Amino acid sequence: MDAYVHIAVGAAIGVLTKSTAALVFPAIDEECGPSVLCKLARSIEWATVYGTGLTGGVISHVLLDTLPHGDYLAHYGLLLPDSLWLLREFLAALLILLLIIIGLRGRIRLVALVAGIGGALPDLDNLAIGMGWIERSQALSPSHSGVWPQGQNLGAISLVCEMGVFLLALGYLYFYGRRQSG
Numbered sequence: 001m002d003a004y005v006h007i008a009v010g011a012a013i014g015v016l017t018k019s020t021a022a023l024v025f026p027a028i029d030e031e032c033g034p035s036v037l038c039k040l041a042r043s044i045e046w047a048t049v050y051g052t053g054l055t056g057g058v059i060s061h062v063l064l065d066t067l068p069h070g071d072y073l074a075h076y077g078l079l080l081p082d083s084l085w086l087l088r089e090f091l092a093a094l095l096i097l098l099l100i101i102i103g104l105r106g107r108i109r110l111v112a113l114v115a116g117i118g119g120a121l122p123d124l125d126n127l128a129i130g131m132g133w134i135e136r137s138q139a140l141s142p143s144h145s146g147v148w149p150q151g152q153n154l155g156a157i158s159l160v161c162e163m164g165v166f167l168l169a170l171g172y173l174y175f176y177g178r179r180q181s182g
């Protein structure tokens with residue numbers, strides 16, 4: 001799946017992680033005062049949130065790769081010529097990161113960014129394979145090394161799957177951002 005989809009889904013997982021963290025760590029958003037123990041506890045809580053978001057992003061990438069998809073941006077050029085597919089992917093990824101920065105506020109924005117980058121992180125496999133640095137069998141993600149079958153392009157089903165998860169993630173981020181600012 002294209003990197004921008006992975007970033008959007010990862011970021012949505014980050015927001016979900018932070019917004020449910022209050023159930024596990026009810027005081028996570030409260031200031032500590034001079035207590036060192038409180039600061040330590042707060043650091044552990046935030047590290048858990050960031051770690052869970054990042055891990056969730058990476059796992060979502062591996063799972064999403066097994067859904068039917070078409071890598072539309074990589075394979076079907078828009079505006080830029082086909083040879084510049086990597087630049088297209090990069091620009092779209094940047095745009096989504098920018099939307100997250102604009103749309104969200106406070107620390108949840110940082111959690112969303114970390115988890116979104118986590119979502120795109122396994123694509124370093126594809127970059128390394130494309131550049132000839134590693135063999136496909138050496139890829140870390142089971143969805144890239146061939147251990148797990150990649151989701152195929154099944155026409156309309158793939159389009160619905162890939163755009164469906166993208167729009168769901170984007171919609172969730174949008175409504176969360178609206179609620180935050182409203």
Ligand SMILES: [Zn+2]
Binds near residue numbers: 001061123144
């Ligand atoms: Zn992938």
